[in-house]
Amino acid sequence: MAVCEVCGNDxxxxxxxxxxxARHTFDSFECAIHxxxxxxxxxxxxxxxxxxxxxxxxYCCAHCARAEHREAPVADSA
Numbered sequence: 001m002a003v004c005e006v007c008g009n010d011x012x013x014x015x016x017x018x019x020x021x022a023r024h025t026f027d028s029f030e031c032a033i034h035x036x037x038x039x040x041x042x043x044x045x046x047x048x049x050x051x052x053x054x055x056x057x058x059y060c061c062a063h064c065a066r067a068e069h070r071e072a073p074v075a076d077s078a
Contacts, residue, residue, distance in 0.1 A: 006031035042068050 002014040004027035011027035018024075019036065026032040037046040041057045042064035051058055052065040054072050059065035065074045 004028070004031050006035050040064050 001010050001012045002016075002025045003010050004014060005025055007027065009027045014025055014027045016023055016025050017032055017036065024032070024035065026035070033046055033048055037048055038051065038058035039045070040047055040051075040060040042059055045060050047058050047060050049060075051060055052062050052074060053059070054065045054069045054074055057065075057068070059068070062074050
């Protein structure tokens with residue numbers, strides 16, 4: 001069993017996520033999303049799906065990306 005780094009639950013079905021060289025332990029996808037999902041630079045929601053990246057910034061969708069980058073080409077590749 002391992003302890004979730006977000007909620008502290010000691011759970012026998014916990015899992016690990018390795019990202020950018022760091023190892024994280026969670027008891028649920030909810031906690032993993034809470035800790036690791038990027039936040040849309042325009043509307044502030046957690047980006048759980050593919051999202052859109054423009055000039056190194058994360059957005060939940062092409063609409064939000066275009067709202068912030070009116071001159072940059074934005075392609076929704078989802």
